[in-house]
Amino acid sequence: RKEVEQDPGPFNVPEGATVAFNCTYSNSASQSFFWYRQDCRKEPKLLMSVYSSGNEDGRFTAQLNRASQYISLLIRDSKLSDSATYLCVVRRSGGSNYKLTFGKGTLLTVNP
């Protein structure tokens, strides 16, 4: 089983739609969780961290279920500018070493 697995996608949705991304991780020692976004031919950029209690940033909501080893990202009222690849990212415990493991990503296209 891969360390981080995401919905393979791609997702094509109309503007204004709500879209959800799912991710599972295999290592129960995983400590920190993130969602990154990567635009075409660009570098990944941090979208948001994921906290155990769940967290929200505007139209974006992230959830973590440690018991199920499951992470989700919900985008409400999607915009054309949300079109990108969304990467689920996990960090295992390891002292000062912040080595992250990336999922393969899910491509989202928001259509007018």
Place this chain on the structure above:
Amino acid sequence: NAGVTQTPKFQVLKTGQSMTLQCAQDMNHNSMYWYRQDPGMGLRLIYYSASEGTTDKGEVPNGYNVSRLNKREFSLRLESAAPSQTSVYFCASSEWGGYTFGSGTRLTVV
């Protein structure tokens, strides 16, 4: 506010040639990383440096070497390039867990 700077942005090599990818960060981060990204494979860690003076292998280190020249700079060297090393290479740095990436180097080995 440069963040992480990678050079070059594009490179074409012939099989067997060598080259060094340069990476520098101006955020005073301790940890630096080299990843490669291939279609369908996602980002895979090549080497990392948890702090100045240390380097460790990641998931796909074969064919690569690294040097942590100082706290700012972390270079990746291909001693004898192979077509399988055609990829997009990203350097990143971090302090608290979230990464800042450079804009990438698109390398083609023919």
